[in-house]
Amino acid sequence: MDLPDRGNGRPSREGTHFALELPSDLRLIDPAIGYLAGRLRDYGYEGSRLTLNFRVGVSEALANAMIYGNARDPAKRVRVEVELEWERVSVVVRDEGDGFDPGEVPDPTLPENLEQPGGRGIFLIRELMDEVDFHGCGNCVRLVLYRQEPLPRAS
Amino acid sequence: MDLPDRGNGRPSREGTHFALELPSDLRLIDPAIGYLAGRLRDYGYEGSRLTLNFRVGVSEALANAMIYGNARDPAKRVRVEVELEWERVSVVVRDEGDGFDPGEVPDPTLPENLEQPGGRGIFLIRELMDEVDFHGCGNCVRLVLYRQEPLPRAS
Amino acid sequence: MSFRTSKQNGVVVVDVDGQLIVGNRQELKQKVLDELEGGERKFLIDFTNTGYIDSSGLGVLVSLSKKIREQGGELRLANLNEDLRTLFELTKLDTLFNIADSRDAALSAF
Amino acid sequence: MSFRTSKQNGVVVVDVDGQLIVGNRQELKQKVLDELEGGERKFLIDFTNTGYIDSSGLGVLVSLSKKIREQGGELRLANLNEDLRTLFELTKLDTLFNIADSRDAALSAF
Numbered sequence: 001m002d003l004p005d006r007g008n009g010r011p012s013r014e015g016t017h018f019a020l021e022l023p024s025d026l027r028l029i030d031p032a033i034g035y036l037a038g039r040l041r042d043y044g045y046e047g048s049r050l051t052l053n054f055r056v057g058v059s060e061a062l063a064n065a066m067i068y069g070n071a072r073d074p075a076k077r078v079r080v081e082v083e084l085e086w087e088r089v090s091v092v093v094r095d096e097g098d099g100f101d102p103g104e105v106p107d108p109t110l111p112e113n114l115e116q117p118g119g120r121g122i123f124l125i126r127e128l129m130d131e132v133d134f135h136g137c138g139n140c141v142r143l144v145l146y147r148q149e150p151l152p153r154a155s
Numbered sequence: 156m157d158l159p160d161r162g163n164g165r166p167s168r169e170g171t172h173f174a175l176e177l178p179s180d181l182r183l184i185d186p187a188i189g190y191l192a193g194r195l196r197d198y199g200y201e202g203s204r205l206t207l208n209f210r211v212g213v214s215e216a217l218a219n220a221m222i223y224g225n226a227r228d229p230a231k232r233v234r235v236e237v238e239l240e241w242e243r244v245s246v247v248v249r250d251e252g253d254g255f256d257p258g259e260v261p262d263p264t265l266p267e268n269l270e271q272p273g274g275r276g277i278f279l280i281r282e283l284m285d286e287v288d289f290h291g292c293g294n295c296v297r298l299v300l301y302r303q304e305p306l307p308r309a310s
Numbered sequence: 311m312s313f314r315t316s317k318q319n320g321v322v323v324v325d326v327d328g329q330l331i332v333g334n335r336q337e338l339k340q341k342v343l344d345e346l347e348g349g350e351r352k353f354l355i356d357f358t359n360t361g362y363i364d365s366s367g368l369g370v371l372v373s374l375s376k377k378i379r380e381q382g383g384e385l386r387l388a389n390l391n392e393d394l395r396t397l398f399e400l401t402k403l404d405t406l407f408n409i410a411d412s413r414d415a416a417l418s419a420f
Numbered sequence: 421m422s423f424r425t426s427k428q429n430g431v432v433v434v435d436v437d438g439q440l441i442v443g444n445r446q447e448l449k450q451k452v453l454d455e456l457e458g459g460e461r462k463f464l465i466d467f468t469n470t471g472y473i474d475s476s477g478l479g480v481l482v483s484l485s486k487k488i489r490e491q492g493g494e495l496r497l498a499n500l501n502e503d504l505r506t507l508f509e510l511t512k513l514d515t516l517f518n519i520a521d522s523r524d525a526a527l528s529a530f
């Protein structure tokens with residue numbers, strides 16, 4: 001890889017931030033997640049926190065932004081802002097829609113919902129991410145994932 | 156593909172526009188070009204105009220924007236704006252640098268330059284694209300490629 | 311990402327290479343529905359080479375499983391890695407699907 | 421994009437799968453230089469499975485060819501598709517490289 005040298009070859013503990021802006025085209029989700037996960041991997045993130053929690057959680061947010069926020073209009077854009085720190089990564093996904101209040105989405109794991117084809121996106125985001133904020137910024141969602149699994153939540 | 160239906164399955168003659176914004180990370184060039192070329196292909200562009208002229212020409216502009224314009228700083232972004240029309244596609248690549256005047260770059264095909272490892276980027280952009288404008292917008296380059304090869308230029 | 315279909319002992323086996331997500335799930339759906347329409351009734355989806363699955367991918371599996379059952383057929387899944395198992399457990403879809411540890415185990419149980 | 425190396429009749433053969441561009445050219449360079457350091461002198465790069473090459477990719481080929489020649493070795497290229505031939509012609513690099521139509525032709529000419 002043709003990237004600036006990091007000196008000792010190990011990820012620096014210094015944080016970094018970067019942003020992506022994508023047309024609303026679902027085919028971009030795979031390469032975008034591939035890139036983002038690669039950045040986290042370079043930064044020492046690994047295991048299922050990276051391959052499952054991060055990839056699926058952020059994927060769901062991108063898909064919802066493109067499908068619902070931007071009504072699949074490729075001229076409308078999704079903006080992804082990443083703050084990559086040693087202990088945690090925060091990802092803000094912003095669309096051009098009116099925002100929404102996820103409120104009480106039906107629990108997709110209830111027996112009566114189990115055979116529904118949809119309705120698992122927000123649920124998975126909440127299950128897989130350590131912090132989820134749908135409110136702070138209107139038409140956007142802020143996801144936070146810690147490098148290490150936090151102590152079990154009292155639930 | 157899960158994209159809006161185009162009715163008759165053939166590309167509409169109506170134009171479209173979209174934009175990407177990418178951190179300055181050379182690993183993003185391959186997926187970005189893959190995506191852009193896919194959009195052109197959906198729109199009926201094909202052959203070496205797509206696979207050679209478009210892919211290599213735009214790739215060079217992205218690489219220069221990341222390397223020279225943004226000094227490979229991933230926090231600095233490259234913005235790509237695409238106007239995709241029936242007869243031609245225009246791509247504007249903008250970086251966060253000070254802009255530059257390509258003026259007279261040395262001809263890399265001269266015998267004395269042939270063994271130089273660098274110096275072929277601007278040359279290839281000019282050879283492969285039908286219109287190239289480094290001036291109109293400061294720290295950006297505007298590339299235009301026609302769907303069909305234009306009549307031979309008087310040169 | 312791509313899907314490879316083959317036929318083994320009367321079972322249509324689909325290998326999912328790469329992701330099964332919102333951007334490509336229709337492809338898988340169409341492939342399986344075409345085979346169902348063509349008279350096939352036994353289906354196995356093998357996830358050995360699968361990266362990740364999102365909620366839309368899970369949704370396609372749920373609706374395919376239902377459509378196949380309605381035609382008197384059966385859909386089985388095999389070779390879920392640890393991440394995929396966790397995903398099926400989180401969503402309780404492990405209770406809905408017949409999940410085998412290996413392709414052979416799935417095939418011999420049809 | 422990836423590079424596969426093998427050895428045939430004393431020639432190091434590198435297959436370039438996907439693009440050879442600014443984002444991955446260092447990988448190819450390092451691979452070939454390691455072999456050169458290890459004593460290999462005959463190199464063939466096969467572009468059968470190559471998508472496109474940019475100016476940085478061309479640059480790496482130029483500098484590898486030079487380094488190999490300096491050690492008394494030789495670099496050949498094979499299986500350029502029409503796009504790649506055009507690219508080499510535009511840059512006049514077709515005059516610098518030994519380009520064969522097939523892998524066998526390249527191998528037997530060493």
Ligand SMILES: Nc1ncnc2c1ncn2[C@@H]1O[C@H](COP(=O)(O)OP(=O)(O)O)[C@@H](O)[C@H]1O
Nearest residue numbers: 064065068069097099100118119120121122123
């Ligand atoms: N970015 C967004 N903008 C507007 N509405 C959204 C957004 N994301 C989710 N929603 C709403 O929340 C609902 C639940 O989403 P989700 O749990 O992902 O399930 P599904 O996408 O399968 O319906 C969606 O149907 C949609 O109405």
Ligand SMILES: Nc1ncnc2c1ncn2[C@@H]1O[C@H](COP(=O)(O)OP(=O)(O)O)[C@@H](O)[C@H]1O
Nearest residue numbers: 219220223224252254255273274275276277278
């Ligand atoms: N976006 C840009 N911003 C600033 N300078 C640039 C930009 N693009 C090209 N240049 C300048 O033009 C020169 C020639 O570029 P190019 O022909 O691509 O060859 P190379 O990249 O191999 O030097 C570069 O060395 C650089 O100084």
